[in-house]
Amino acid sequence: MENLVEVRDLKVEATTDSGRRVEIIKGVSLDIAPGEIVALIGESGSGKTTIALTLMGYTRSGCSISGGTVRIAGKDMVTLSERERAGIRGTEVAYVPQSAAAAFNPAQRIIEQVVEVTRIHRLMPAEEARQKAVELFRALSLPNPETIGGRYPHQVSGGQLQRLSAAMALIGDPRLVIFDEPTTALDVTTQIEVLRAFKSVMKKGGISGVYVSHDLAVVAQIADRIVVLRNGEVQEVGATADILTRAQHPYTRELLAAFEPKPRGEETVVEERKVLLEIKGLSAGYGPIQADGQPLVRAVQDVSLTVEKGRNLGIIGESGCGKSTLARAIAGILPASSGTILFDKSELEGSVRQRSRDHLREMQIVFQYADTALNPAKSIEEILGRPLMFYHGMKGKQRDSRIDQLLDMVHLPKTLRHRRPQELSGGQKQRVNFARALAAEPKLIICDEVTSALDTVVAAAIIELLKELQRELSLSYIFISHDLSVVEAICDEIVVMYGGRKVEEITPAVLKAPQHPYSKLLFSSVPRLDPSWLDTLELDPELVTTYGHR
Structure with missing residues (x-):
């Protein structure tokens, strides 16, 4: 059978800011048969998306084949x-992006955007295109397929x-569809629905696919073959089952090992644990305050929980369940509308502006996206120096020495201190985020989805770093995530949230x-390497x- 796709000795170059040409794809070859789905996997920067885009004859700005x-x-x-090439895009090869929200025009109805390619290529009459769109909505298990296209x-x-x-x-009716990390930002139950819909439509139509991902468990569900990439080169190619069970290349085995973070070690027996944080009946939300004293949108309702010294609490649930709002309320970024927060036996003010400098110092928060959390105009030295000055009054040589210590604590070379955030990788930026939190010498760090934007290997390294810091500094963490394997790897207790409420608290013994x-649905929806x-x-x-999240 003749291959639909044949890539031979592909090379892609990028131009650096200094004008130097660097080869980022180094002689990649691969085949895709009709109806076959091939996954491209590897860490960030491995070349997965760059290779996928060349199948449309496209490269990013500053790059060329x-x-x-x-x-x-x-x-x-x-x-x-x-x-x-423009005549082929949309008809023979099509692309599904990671962020669907960025692909749609917010000012146009969905149906007009879905059928646009049929107008551009004059594939069929307008009414026929609309009927075909409705059929696709139905095939993709969308609710109300006849009317959903009328929404924005x-x-x-x-x-x-x-x-x-x-x-x-x-x-x-493309012969090849490129899926670029299409489920990365989705919750696990939503991801199941989307994967099933993709797989059903592709198999039924005999359509070939390229699935770009760093999540091996997702890839395992949809791909016939896997191409493992690193630094723009192919490391290993094989049938999905063979790669998952009989990987040959050390790097592939490293990826598989990183998928399952190491579980927490045996903990020492402590006669009496001390409570560090106690939340009682906390409610928070957004919008105008109503007659009952609560905000219009009640994102968190009557949540109570405790965090013990030296232990970690995980908060899990789907998007919109209130977990990040809860984190912001605890940190004082979004003042709670009711309830109390006791930290180390002291009652905290609701707003961060009203809290003492010591309370601010002892409770730090690390956000999901290091790109937006770090000031792009400041060097790493300046970013880490600010909390040292604010909380400890450090200047000059004392401050410089402490910056070196902080970089060493998060396993970053001291030479990075003069760089700016955009000159670092995603994992390095997140380490700087933690170093900034550590500069305050906190007792508790709230981690809000800190690994969700990172690939599997880097995320596993961050988790191991957090464990190491905890052992050395006696820290406690609140770990907010929808990645259950990450929470399981680091947390002693796990709170499950749904609809703004705490629905269950789980300990590892009954995990x-x-x-x-809802907890049963959540845990049973986590993809496996099978x-x-x-x-x-x-x-x-x-x-x-x-x-279910429809």
């Missing part, structure tokens, strides 16, 4: 004119928007047997109807 061939159905995308992008959920972006890609129906898992998964229909 410098060698090799990229053939789609016999046509070399490298040598075609831009006009000829902000009126549907993230999972629905991701499936709608797939409909946009599929409406031109595999949650009692609340290619048959998604096909054999049977979720309780009543639970999905009641708690």
Whole structure:
């Protein structure tokens, strides 16, 4: 059988700020058969997305294809004119982005955007295109397929928007669809629905696919073969089951090992644990205060929890469940509307502006996106120096020496102190984020989705770093995440939230047997390194109807 895609000795170059040319894809070759789905996996910077984009004859700004061939159905995308490539995009090869929200125009109805490719390429009459869009909505398991197209992008959920972006890609009957991390930002139950919908439509239509991801468990559910990439080079290629169970290359084995963070070690027996943080009946939200003293939007309602000294509490739940709002209320960034916060036996003021400098110092928060949390105009030295001056009055040589110590604590070379955030990798930036929190010498660090934007290997390294810091500094963590494997690896107690409320508290001893129906759905929806898992998964229909994120 002739291959649909044949890539031979592909090379891509990038131009640095100084004008130097650097080869970032170094002679990659791969094949994709008709109807086959091939996954490209590897860490950030491995070249996965760069290679996927060349299948459309496209490279990012500052990059260019410098060698090799990229053939789609016999046509070399490298040598075609831009006009000829434009004729192929949307009809023979289509693209589903990581962020569907960024792919849609917020001012246009969804249906108009989904059928746009049929107008551009004059594929069919307008009414026929609309009927085909509705059929795709139905095939992708979207609710109310006849009417959902009449909504605007902000009126549907993230999972629905991701499936709608797939409909946009599929409406031109492409032979190849590129999926670029399409479920990374989705909750686990939503991810299940989206993966099932993608897989069903692709198999039914005999459509080939390229699935870009760093999540091996997701890849295991949808890919026939896996291509492992590192630094722009192929490390290993094989059938999905073979890669997962009989990986040959050391780097592939490293990726597999990183997928399952090391569990917490045996803890020492302590006769009496001291409570560091106690939350009682906390409620918080957004919008005008109503007659009952509560905000219009009640994101967190009547939550109580405790964190003991030297121990970690995980808070899990889907997007919109209130976990990040709870973190901001505890930190005082969003003042609680009711309830009390006791920290080391002292009652804290609701607003961060009213708290003492010592209370600010002892409770730090590290945010999800280091890119937005770190000032791009400041050097790492300046970023770390500010809390040292603010909390400890450090100047001159004392401050410089402490900055070196902080960088060493988070395993970053001292030479990075003069760089700016944009000159660091994602993992390095997140380490700087932690170093800044550590500069205050806190007792508690609130970690809000701190690994969700990182690839598997880097995320595992961050988790190991947090464990090490805890052992050395006797820290406590509140760890907010929708990644259950990460929470399981670092937390002593786990609080499950749904609809702004705490529905269950789980300890490691009963972690595999949650009692609340929503907790059961959440834990059973976590993908495993087993290619048959998604096909054999049977979720309780009543639970999905009641708690599923549609």
